[in-house]
Amino acid sequence: MLRIDQTRKIIYYLLNRKRLPLELLVEVQDHMTEQIEAQMKDENCTFDEAFLNAKAYWNEDLTMVNRTWIPTEKKITRIQKETEKSIKGSLLSKSLKIYMALFFAFVALALQFPDVAVYYWVFLQVLVLVSIIFIWIFDWKVMRSTRRSYKKDISFFQNVIRSCFSFASVTAFLSFISYYSSDVNSIYSIAHFIFNINEIAFSTNEIKALQYFLIFFKLIPILYPFISVYCFIRGFLGYQEYKKSIRILVRKINLKL
Structure with missing residues (x-):
C-alpha cells in the first residue's frame, strides 16, 4: 500500500506534467499504482525505482503529441488523443442513428404531408x-463545469x-427566423434546378458559377434546423456520458464541482 505522499x-x-483530464487520470493512476505496488513487493525495490520503471512503461502512451493539425494548439498525451478519437467515433455512430430516424420521418412526411412536415x-x-434551457436550470452545477472558464479539466465531454x-441553440434560433412555410417548396425547387442544371443554357461560365453560389446561399437557412437537431443529439449523448463520469469521480476521488 502506497503512502499518501507517494x-x-x-x-x-x-x-x-502530463495534463490528463481527471477522468483519464484516475484510470491511469490506478494502473500505475498497481504496477508500482507489485514491483515493490516482488522485486523488493524502492518506490522511486518502481515509479521510474512505471513511467518508462507508460512512456509511449504518455508522450505529448499535437491534438490537431494546428501546431499552436495545446499538446495532449497520445493516450488522451486516442481516447478522444474513440469517443468521437462512438458519439458519431450513436447520434447518426437517432438523427437518421428523425430525418427519414421528416422526409416521409414531406413527401405526403408537406405542411405537417414543416410543423x-x-x-x-x-x-x-x-x-x-431545462438542462441548464435543473442541472446548473454540471452545466457550469462545461464552460470554457471552468478550471477543472474533468473530461473530454x-x-x-x-x-x-x-x-444547437444558435442554429435552432436562426431557423425560427427563416420562413418555414416555404422550406419544403424551396427544397423541391432547388433539387429540381440541380438535377436539370445541365439542360439550362448559360451564356457564360460566370453566370453558371453565380447560379451555383445562389443555390448554396439559399440552402444555408434550410440547413439550420437539420444542424441544430444533430448537434443537440450529439450534445445530449455527451451530457449523459459526462454525468456517468462525474458519478464515478465522486465515488473514487470525492470530486466537487
Missing part, C-alpha cells in the same frame, strides 16, 4: 431549445457539451 507524487506527475421540424426546434449545445 500517491500524491503519481497524481502530480499525471496532472501537472414536425418546428416542433423539434422548440424541443431543442426548451431541453437545453465538457468540450462536446459546450460546443454542441451552443451550436
Whole structure:
C-alpha cells in the first residue's frame, strides 16, 4: 500500500506534467499504482525505482503529441488523443442513428404531408431549445463545469457539451427566423434546378458559377434546423456520458464541482 505522499507524487506527475483530464487520470493512476505496488513487493525495490520503471512503461502512451493539425494548439498525451478519437467515433455512430430516424420521418412526411412536415421540424426546434434551457436550470452545477472558464479539466465531454449545445441553440434560433412555410417548396425547387442544371443554357461560365453560389446561399437557412437537431443529439449523448463520469469521480476521488 502506497503512502499518501507517494500517491500524491503519481497524481502530480499525471496532472501537472502530463495534463490528463481527471477522468483519464484516475484510470491511469490506478494502473500505475498497481504496477508500482507489485514491483515493490516482488522485486523488493524502492518506490522511486518502481515509479521510474512505471513511467518508462507508460512512456509511449504518455508522450505529448499535437491534438490537431494546428501546431499552436495545446499538446495532449497520445493516450488522451486516442481516447478522444474513440469517443468521437462512438458519439458519431450513436447520434447518426437517432438523427437518421428523425430525418427519414421528416422526409416521409414531406413527401405526403408537406405542411405537417414543416410543423414536425418546428416542433423539434422548440424541443431543442426548451431541453437545453431545462438542462441548464435543473442541472446548473454540471452545466457550469462545461464552460470554457471552468478550471477543472474533468473530461473530454465538457468540450462536446459546450460546443454542441451552443451550436444547437444558435442554429435552432436562426431557423425560427427563416420562413418555414416555404422550406419544403424551396427544397423541391432547388433539387429540381440541380438535377436539370445541365439542360439550362448559360451564356457564360460566370453566370453558371453565380447560379451555383445562389443555390448554396439559399440552402444555408434550410440547413439550420437539420444542424441544430444533430448537434443537440450529439450534445445530449455527451451530457449523459459526462454525468456517468462525474458519478464515478465522486465515488473514487470525492470530486466537487
